[in-house]
Amino acid sequence: MSLLHRLWYYLRRSRFEGELNEELSHHLDLAAQQAEAQGLDPAAARLAARRRLGSPGRVADSSRDQWRFQRLETLMHDLRYALRGLARQPAHSAAGGLTLALGIGATTAIASILFSVLLRPLPYREPERLVQIWERNFPRNRDQNVVSPANYLDWRDRSSSFSGMALYTWSQITLIEGRPEQLEGRLVSPDLLQVLGVTPALGRGFREGDGAAGAPRALLLTHRLWQRAFGGDSAVVGRAIRIREGDAVVIGVLPPEVHSLDGEEYWAASEITEAMRVRRGRFTFVIGRLRDGVTLAQAQADLDAIAKNLETEYPGFNTGWGVNVVPLMEQVVGSARPVLAMVTGAIGLVLLIACANVASLTLARALGRQGELTLRTALGATRGRVVRQLMVEGLVLAAAGGLLGIGLGYLAVGALKQGGVTQIPRLAEVEVDLRVLAVSLAVTTLAGLLCGLVPALGLGGKATPQNLMGQAGRFTASRGSGRLRAGLVVVQVALSLLLLAGTGLMIRSLVRLLRVDPGFVPAQVATAGVTLPVPDYPAERRDAFYDELVGRAAALPGVRSVGLSNGLPLTPVQRGTAFWDADAPEPPPGEAPVADIRTGDPGLVATLGMRLLRGRTFESGDRAGAPDVVVVNRALVQEVWGDGDPLGRRLFVRWGTRPEANGVRAEVIGVIEDVRVSGLDVTPRPMIVFSHRQQPEYAMHIALKVEGDAAGVFPLLERELAALDPALPLLTPRLMSDWVAETTADRRYPMLLLAILAGLALSLASVGLYGVLSYFVGERTREIGVRRALGASNGSVVTLVLSRGVRLVGLGILLGGIGVIGAMRLLEGLLYEVGTTAPLAIGGAVMLLALVGAAACLLPAVRAARVDPAVTLRGE
Numbered sequence: 001m002s003l004l005h006r007l008w009y010y011l012r013r014s015r016f017e018g019e020l021n022e023e024l025s026h027h028l029d030l031a032a033q034q035a036e037a038q039g040l041d042p043a044a045a046r047l048a049a050r051r052r053l054g055s056p057g058r059v060a061d062s063s064r065d066q067w068r069f070q071r072l073e074t075l076m077h078d079l080r081y082a083l084r085g086l087a088r089q090p091a092h093s094a095a096g097g098l099t100l101a102l103g104i105g106a107t108t109a110i111a112s113i114l115f116s117v118l119l120r121p122l123p124y125r126e127p128e129r130l131v132q133i134w135e136r137n138f139p140r141n142r143d144q145n146v147v148s149p150a151n152y153l154d155w156r157d158r159s160s161s162f163s164g165m166a167l168y169t170w171s172q173i174t175l176i177e178g179r180p181e182q183l184e185g186r187l188v189s190p191d192l193l194q195v196l197g198v199t200p201a202l203g204r205g206f207r208e209g210d211g212a213a214g215a216p217r218a219l220l221l222t223h224r225l226w227q228r229a230f231g232g233d234s235a236v237v238g239r240a241i242r243i244r245e246g247d248a249v250v251i252g253v254l255p256p257e258v259h260s261l262d263g264e265e266y267w268a269a270s271e272i273t274e275a276m277r278v279r280r281g282r283f284t285f286v287i288g289r290l291r292d293g294v295t296l297a298q299a300q301a302d303l304d305a306i307a308k309n310l311e312t313e314y315p316g317f318n319t320g321w322g323v324n325v326v327p328l329m330e331q332v333v334g335s336a337r338p339v340l341a342m343v344t345g346a347i348g349l350v351l352l353i354a355c356a357n358v359a360s361l362t363l364a365r366a367l368g369r370q371g372e373l374t375l376r377t378a379l380g381a382t383r384g385r386v387v388r389q390l391m392v393e394g395l396v397l398a399a400a401g402g403l404l405g406i407g408l409g410y411l412a413v414g415a416l417k418q419g420g421v422t423q424i425p426r427l428a429e430v431e432v433d434l435r436v437l438a439v440s441l442a443v444t445t446l447a448g449l450l451c452g453l454v455p456a457l458g459l460g461g462k463a464t465p466q467n468l469m470g471q472a473g474r475f476t477a478s479r480g481s482g483r484l485r486a487g488l489v490v491v492q493v494a495l496s497l498l499l500l501a502g503t504g505l506m507i508r509s510l511v512r513l514l515r516v517d518p519g520f521v522p523a524q525v526a527t528a529g530v531t532l533p534v535p536d537y538p539a540e541r542r543d544a545f546y547d548e549l550v551g552r553a554a555a556l557p558g559v560r561s562v563g564l565s566n567g568l569p570l571t572p573v574q575r576g577t578a579f580w581d582a583d584a585p586e587p588p589p590g591e592a593p594v595a596d597i598r599t600g601d602p603g604l605v606a607t608l609g610m611r612l613l614r615g616r617t618f619e620s621g622d623r624a625g626a627p628d629v630v631v632v633n634r635a636l637v638q639e640v641w642g643d644g645d646p647l648g649r650r651l652f653v654r655w656g657t658r659p660e661a662n663g664v665r666a667e668v669i670g671v672i673e674d675v676r677v678s679g680l681d682v683t684p685r686p687m688i689v690f691s692h693r694q695q696p697e698y699a700m701h702i703a704l705k706v707e708g709d710a711a712g713v714f715p716l717l718e719r720e721l722a723a724l725d726p727a728l729p730l731l732t733p734r735l736m737s738d739w740v741a742e743t744t745a746d747r748r749y750p751m752l753l754l755a756i757l758a759g760l761a762l763s764l765a766s767v768g769l770y771g772v773l774s775y776f777v778g779e780r781t782r783e784i785g786v787r788r789a790l791g792a793s794n795g796s797v798v799t800l801v802l803s804r805g806v807r808l809v810g811l812g813i814l815l816g817g818i819g820v821i822g823a824m825r826l827l828e829g830l831l832y833e834v835g836t837t838a839p840l841a842i843g844g845a846v847m848l849l850a851l852v853g854a855a856a857c858l859l860p861a862v863r864a865a866r867v868d869p870a871v872t873l874r875g876e
Contacts, residue, residue, distance in 0.1 A: 079392060086396060093397065096358040100401025100447055101408055102760060103354035104440060106347040108409025108432065109416070111439045114340065116430040117333050123257040125197020126289075130328040131299065133165070133286040139320045139590060147284050149276040151310060151318070155286070158306050161299040162288045166192040168261065169284040171268055172531060172699075173217070174244035175229065180729040182531060183225070186261060187211075187270035193220075195289050196258075202226075203237040203252025211269030216240065216247035218269040223256040225265040244533045244727055259428055261285075279317040281577075287328065300325045320590025333425050338829045339750050340424075345826065346502065346757045349495045350764075355447045356488045357764045358401075359454035360771055362394060363485055387452075394452025395445070402444030406437065423746050457484060485772050486808055492765035493812025494819060497849055499758035501820045502827055504841030506751035509831040513744055519633075519675030519684065520569055521609025522736035526710045527568055528717060529731035531699040543693065545724060546700060550601065552720040553704055556713060560705045563604030565689075566697045569675050570739045579688060581640050582650035582665045593639055595686035596677050597655055599695050600631070605672060607705045608736070615647045615670035623693035628666035634674050636686030646671060653688060655695070666690070679743045681832045703736065710735055750830060762849065765812075766856040773805050773860035784864055794865040801864045805857030813846055 031049030032042070040048060086093040121127045134144040135151065149167065156165045168188040175181045190206035199205070200220060210218035219241075221230075230236045236250050254267070290299055303323040311318040326334075410432050417427055424430070530549065532542055546564060553562045567574060578592035586592075604610075605617045613634065622629050630651060637646045646668045654663045666688075674684035692700070706713050714733040721730050741748075777784070784797055820842060834841070 079396065081389065081392075083396060085393060093400070096361050096397050096451070097401040097404065099354045099358050099361075099764065100398055100444075100451075101404035103347075103351035104402050104405025104443055104447065105408030105412060106405075106757070107351055107443050108406050108436060108440045109412040110340075110344050110347045111436045112409065112413050112430050112432050113416075113424060114344065115433070115435050117336060117424060117426050118340065120426075120429065122329055122332065123198075123255070124328075127329060128327075129290040129292075130196065131288050131290060131296065132326045132328050132331040133288050133303070134324040134326065135282060136322040136324040137320060138322060140594060143324050144326070145321075146282045147286050148279055148282045148317070149284050150279045151307075151321075152284060152286050153272070153277055154310055155303060155306055155323070158309075159299075159302050161291060161294045161302040163291045164191060164195040165286060165288040166195040167270070167272070167284050167286055168192060168267075169270075171264075171266075173248065173266070173268075174531070174533065174727065174729065176242045176244055176727050177229075180244070180727050181229075182729050182731055183265050185219075185264045185266040185268055188267045189272050190269050192267070192287070195287055197289075198254065198258055200252035201255040202234055203250070205252060206269045210251070211271040213271070216249045217243070217245075218251045219248050220252050220254055220267040221250055222254050222258070222260055222265050224259065226253045244536070246535065257429070259426075261287075279314055288325075296325060296327065315589045317589075319588070336423065336425050338826070339746070342502070342750060342826055342830065343753060345823070346499055346754055349499055350757050350761050351443065351447075353492045353495050353761045353764045355450050356492050357768045358397070358447070358451050360485050360488045360768050362390075362397070362451050363455045363488075390455050391449060391452035394450070394455075395448035398444050398448030398451055401447070402440060405444070406432070406440050409436075409440070421749055423749055454484065454488070489765070489768045489772050489808050490812040490815065492761075492768050493809055493849065493853065494816035496758070496761040496765040497813055497816030497845060498819050498823050499754065499761045500845035500849055501816075501824060501842045503751065503754045503758040504845045505824060505827055505831060505834055505838055506747065506754055508838060508841045509834040510744065510747050510751055512834060513680050513747060513832045516676065516680045518569065518680060518740065519610060519673050520736075522740045524706050524710045525608065525736035526704045526706055526713050526717075526733070527571075527701055527736055527739070528714065528733040529699065529701050530721065530728060531731065532728070534698055537698065539696065542696065542698060546601075546692075548724060549702065549721065550603070552724070553702060553717060554603075556704070556716045556720070558707045558709075559713065560707060561603050561607045562705075563607035563703045564599075564601040564692055564700050565604050565703070566599045566692065566700055568701045568703060568736070568739070569608070569677050570679065570743050571701065574678055576685075577654045579651050579653045579686070582652040586652075592654075593686060595632075595636060595653070595688045597653070598687065598689040599692040599697060600689050601692050604689075604703070605631070607703045609705075610675060611673040613671045613673060614645075615668070617670055618691045622669075622691040624696075626694070628664055628694050629669045629691060630666040631670040631672055631689040632668055633672050633684065633687040635684050636688065637671055639686055651688065655688075655690075664690075664695075680740070681743075747830060747832070762852055765849075766852050769805060769808060769853055769856040770859065772808065773801055773857055774863070777801060777860045777864045797865045798861040801861035802854075802857050805853065805861075809850060809853035809857075813849060817842075817846070 028046075028049050031052050032045045035045035035048040036042060122130065124130060133147065133155070135147050136143050137145050147167075152165070152167050156162075159165070166189045168186045171185040171187040173183050173185065175183055188206075190208070190210055193199070193205040201223065203220075205220070206218060209215060221236075226232060226236070237252060238250065240247060240249050248268075288299070290296070300323070303325060307318070307321065307323045311321065413430055413432055416424065417430060421427060532545060537545060550562050550564060553559060574596060576594050576596045579595050580587050580592050600618060602618045602620065602622075605612060615631075617631060618629070630653075632646065632651070637644075640646070640651075641649065647670075649668050650665055651668065652663050652665050672689075675687060676682065676684055677687065702717075704710075704713055704717070714730070717733070718730045721728055784792075784800075787797065787800075
């Protein structure tokens with residue numbers, strides 16, 4: 001029968017059935033007429049006709065088989081039977097579906113992240129040829145240091161490996177169209193668009209003259225800023241906008257897929273001039289595009305040779321410095337790989353545990369239907385036919401869980417994007433696309449096959465008379481089914497131990513990190529930033545402004561003290577430079593120590609709760625015109641003078657707005673305890689704090705020590721700032737404790753996620769163990785009744801059940817412990833001062849798993865102890 005004829009049958013099935021019934025009736029009438037012609041009465045003739053033609057239903061089925069797709073019909077029958085079977089046991093179906101939904105939902109979410117973050121190309125032309133170029137400091141073992149503009153110019157001019165090389169650095173403007181708002185942006189060389197291969201979605205790119213001295217700022221807005229600040233109005237392109245820093249013109253809008261280089265909201269053109277060839281510092285970033293056919297290794301070797309030459313030409317600036325070329329994709333997502341690998345592994349374990357749990361549930365359900373399945377076998381069904389039915393039931397259950405899981409995964413992705421988790425780069429690009437749905441479909445199918453295959457393997461036996469007649473209404477399962485369910489529980493326990501051990505290590509690591517002394521007291525300290533526009537605030541007005549702001553802030557209700565600094569501890573931007581003992585010989589090029597640089601006012605140390613070890617802090621007399629003074633930390637004293645007294649000694653620092661031979665000589669007036677500047681897990685290095693009146697800056701942080709509700713001071717501070725200058729926004733108002741918490745977020749978020757997954761795994765494993773022991777008690781009810789009748793005590797019966805559970809948990813812990821040794825190495829980069837074999841964390845995981853296992857064993861053991869021997873034997 002041709003395919004078209006079979007399809008035609010399904011399209012006109014009702015008509016076919018009518019014609020078939022008419023034809024069968026016609027043949028029956030003809031046979032009856034023939035029988036009457038042979039002398040039979042009509043009733044006998046009709047009966048003879050039926051005997052001659054056979055069962056009408058069987059004949060009809062034979063006819064249909066010539067037209068139908070037989071396998072499709074069988075599959076549809078199995079599908080309908082599976083749906084009815086699951087509907088008859090809604091509790092079992094709901095438990096299995098929800099369990100699979102949790103595992104598949106987590107898989108969907110992590111697949112969305114992996115595809116979008118690690119596998120989706122960057123939104124640039126030929127992104128595989130783009131690289132980030134860093135300077136490398138060999139003495140400090142720093143591989144990714146910001147770049148000197150002068151070195152960048154030499155790289156660009158001398159290298160033959162790049163078709164283009166662009167520069168960018170930080171920038172800020174204050175938008176005053178409406179409520180004042182400071183925008184974070186980047187000053188970029190005009191050729192950045194060509195290097196990246198980006199074409200603006202609206203307007204034009206940079207061209208010659210953009211960024212020149214005296215010209216209006218040429219701004220390219222990100223799509224996000226264009227939508228947020230200008231309502232997506234295309235008319236903004238080409239017109240001037242009001243900013244505090246001078247004239248600015250919006251020349252274009254970046255495409256929506258080009259979010260930013262590093263979270264900024266605009267690009268502004270910066271003219272590249274010969275004045276940049278003066279080697280004064282390192283504060284820029286460089287992106288390069290490799291020429292066709294040039295490999296990363298060749299580009300690295302090319303720049304290494306140039307760096308060697310620059311070290312010879314400028315030994316005072318470049319000694320000990322090299323170049324590091326990193327693929328741009330690796331630069332963007334490389335730091336997230338360890339966390340994503342850990343989360344992916346954890347979700348994979350949870351999915352396996354969920355599948356094992358559902359497989360155990362479906363096996364229990366199949367064992368309860370052994371009588372039905374045995375009867376079907378006795379009536380002629382092959383073992384393959386029974387196995388196929390079980391596989392279809394598993395796939396139906398998995399499909400329901402998969403649909404719900406995809407919905408949960410979609411919600412999880414939305415929650416991550418709303419939460420703004422900074423540990424996931426390119427988070428705005430994460431979405432549940434067709435590739436993710438394909439992965440979810442594959443996982444759902446595999447889970448369904450597993451959930452159907454396990455019961456099929458667990459069933460055994462033949463259609464014996466004893467099976468058909470039963471004994472007390474029971475049917476006996478194969479001997480291997482119990483071992484299979486026990487094996488599934490052992491696997492769940494082992495995998496749960498991996499997750500629990502990982503969670504224990506992460507928790508212990510975070511506890512150690514939170515116990516680190518930051519060198520200051522963050523409690524009850526409110527902080528905010530203020531940046532003054534240089535044209536509007538000459539030196540005298542700038543100093544008077546900050547004096548007035550500090551005075552107004554100190555007068556606010558509940559404020560105990562106020563401090564100013566150009567950079568608070570644990571805030572994003574950190575600055576440093578070389579220094580040495582001014583009364584000692586200058587170190588050879590490249591060998592001078594490096595210190596973090598801060599400026600502060602007389603109230604800074606007290607406000608932040610820094611501990612003054614020696615000397616004094618700043619006073620009102622430490623201002624411009626007076627001898628330069630500094631406060632240093634313990635680490636600097638140890639490095640420069642050891643146990644000697646530093647007070648009154650002088651330092652030469654390559655810093656300052658009033659350079660003396662490219663540096664400042666300053667007297668040490670005080671020593672403070674080491675402060676964690678870059679992170680709680682970063683060992684403090686030397687730090688030098690200048691008086692902000694002697695090394696003034698336009699961008700400052702203000703810190704307020706507050707009694708009571710520290711966050712409540714921000715509206716009051718904003719009001720005082722508006723009274724001084726209505727066009728100045730209050731920047732990043734945050735509590736100091738929030739800054740501290742943010743430094744631990746890269747460990748806190750993975751720990752919380754791992755803890756959730758471990759708790760889910762532990763719950764599933766305990767449910768699986770409970771189910772196995774409950775089935776064990778049910779299977780041996782008669783034996784337990786006999787034992788009780790022969791005098792067995794409650795304790796011995798409880799011991800019988802508990803011993804089986806303990807063996808399963810113990811074997812799972814043993815296998816899981818072997819896996820822990822290798823798997824925990826994946827967490828090395830996420831731990832702080834905790835080894836991957838920390839006995840306390842792993843021992844705690846084992847104890848918790850043992851306790852939960854004991855609790856899961858207890859209920860079946862108590863039920864076994866309550867078996868009434870009289871009732872059991874009477875039933876036999």
